[in-house]
Amino acid sequence: MQTEYSESENVIRRLHEITQAYDKGFDVQMEALIRLGMERFKLEIGILARVEGDTYIVDKCVCPEHMPLKPGDEFEFGMTYCAVTCEADGVVAVEHVGQSDVLGAHPAYRQFGLESYIAVPIHIGGMTWGTLNFSSPAPYPRKFKPKDVDALQLMASWIEVEMVRRRQEEQLRSLNAKLKEMASVDPLTNLMNRRAFMELLERSLNQMQRCKSGGEAAVLLLDIDHFKTLNDTYGHLLGDKMLVEFANVMQRNLRSYDAVARYGGDEFIIWLGDTSREGIEAVCDRLMSGLDQSKAIDENVTVSIGIFHFRTRVAEQDWMAEFVHPEQIIDVMIAKADQALYQAKAAGRGQYQFNSEGAVYLDTLS
Template sequence: MQDLVDSETWQLVQDRLSATIGLPVVTVDLTGKIIFQSGQFPFFCTLVMKKGGQFCTLCRHDWTDNAVGVYQDSCHAGLYAITAPIIIEDRKVGALVVESIRSEQQLDQAAGQAAKLIGLEPDELVDEAPNLPQQSAAQVATIKALLETFAMTLPRIASAISQDRKELQQLNVLFDYLNQLNATFDVPKILNTTLNFCMKTFQLEDCSVRHGSDLARFAYLEARNQACSALEEGLWAHVSNSKTPLFIEDVRKDFLLGQLPRVDGLANSVLAVPILWDGVARGMLVLYGKIGSELRAYEEVALALAKRVEMVLTAAARYKQAQESAVTDKLTGLYNKHYFTETFKNEVARAAKFKRPTSLLIFDVDNFKSYNDTYGHPEGDKLLARLGEVLREAVGTIDTSCRYGGEEFVVILPETKPEHAMAVSERVRAAVDATEFPNRKTTISVGCVTCMNSSASPDFMLKEADRALYKSKHLGKNRVTGFIIVDKNLGTIDASEGTVKVA
């Protein structure tokens, strides 16, 4: 991989990423071997790597192999890592990995098991675990956004044939923007933060960002505002259809747009960038610069900005929809059955378009009826509320956790392969098993199903996940059973037995 990039440039920007998030970042090749390292590993990780470096390499290899987009998983010592594939010349050559991420979940059990695996005394790791800083869900979401931008932009900047230091500065600018854009669901604030950032960073004369019916524009003079509005209608007609950026050196001289009302008074260069989601133009970012300025050079970073804006606005829209539809289960704080049904249907349909996998896990509380009969329904409700907390801590932020009804819970795992879905299922089961619930020990049985190309209907996947759950019950409870659907026409494979059930 070193022969494909400029090592100095790569290391420089990777160091900046590590310093920004306060965590170690490594670039690895396809075997999991570290090529570039930035930041210091905490002493906990140093102990693990010193004694069991081969297991760390194996984890990195698995993360790299599984990574399609940004991918989160845990290591053998119980810490999390976020991985993004490095694509150069249309092929995966390695991955970027942010390591040593500690969630709010207790590490004692995982640390003790890892110590035994690598030949350390369990207390050596268990005692060191509390010294690891914890990352909140919001911090993890920011790390994912930074890593995605880094992985998308850096290979081109650091390639052996392109070492433009100005582009390197643009990537640093992008880091600053992502740090400024705090986790907020307020659409006007998102738009205005983007607007003000672009004006200051790119030294623009004007700027606008629109998304659906929402619009923010810098222009404060009414006459100029009207001229910009007329121009942007023409720009929108183009970029919403082409779904590609449009640069015009002098809008007054453009054959079509220059004829629009009042546009002849705009002495500007313009860069219009579509804001896309699933291949559909949802909005547009428009930068107005001086004629002869270097506005066109900002196209790549503007595209990355537009992508991040759409991610934040989509999250805001989902939050608003959740509020309006009352889709939250009051007892657990998780999404309810109605939200699950709609979201799962949409996720399967979206993945099916690209023939990507979708996974679903379902679990319920073992012997819950006897728990209620023994301790009463109020105590049963407390158990379910605590179970909701454990589930939130155990799954990734991009996965959707819901209370399906009674003591049944479901988790949607978009674009997730069987091995990762089973790993998540086992992590949830183990987390519940390790949690001290009131009154008595509590366990769950889990059923997991993956449709490799998302061709199966949501109802069929739910039915198969439920069938896997009841197999776990039949086998003795407190366990995970996984099924795989290669295609809706090929039946269901019992991953534990290799048998096929024809639907």
């Protein structure tokens, strides 16, 4: 027969094994911890419960199959023993609830008839999160001992530390995601910034190079005509509003797999994948029409667009060998779109121009 010391030593050893098994996940760890408690206290029901306002919610539980209790079940908080536990300074341990001054008159005893109960509050960030509790319809056959209280407090301490750790990890993941988004988004227009667009363009070109059937795409450079004059006349706030409105116009008039970014100042850049010349012209017409309807200022606002449209080529032999790396051609593509933008402005603004070379094969850009 195990001595009280050896039983406690066994609990500590097994608790260490459970808490170190991070690779199994929190749910598996919690089930193992609850089962350890049920075995230690020789009780039928083990529950990790959280409290939200006046609601008691079963978060994790282990119980006999004939008991209709499962995670997600909710009860009125005041109708549970945990209402007493959460007000306690430490462990509440009652061997025979019916004979207890603490819980004998509690409505939960009349409703659920649980005779034996041992529980401890769970505190997170200085606030009561819920309880870890074990119970049984039958009275406890012996007295709860100080070693039982110590074991339960040890379990609760790990749960509190682990929940804080998981909360901090989640906050860190959220912060990292936000920082990553901030690093790739223009703060004024919420479009991609230049860096993020270049990364997307490189990925898109890599995909096109690997498409054996070839393909067509286009890079468009756009800027609002006479923007500096408008900005000086109406002020920077209205200038910023105009940029935001145009960003919204572009987002509404592009396909889900197209991409648009703020390239700098009043200049924007668009990637149109899998598109023909007719498709490009339709997009440009929609963008110009959308800007015409802008209500930012009481005068007509136009945009000039330079377009570089190209096709990939499928060679008969070793089709990948003839292609240059995307990093080598992105600057050339943008330069060609910029040349077309200059031509659109020279021709009177408020229009779009294709690069004078027309559509070319991707592997001739080096």
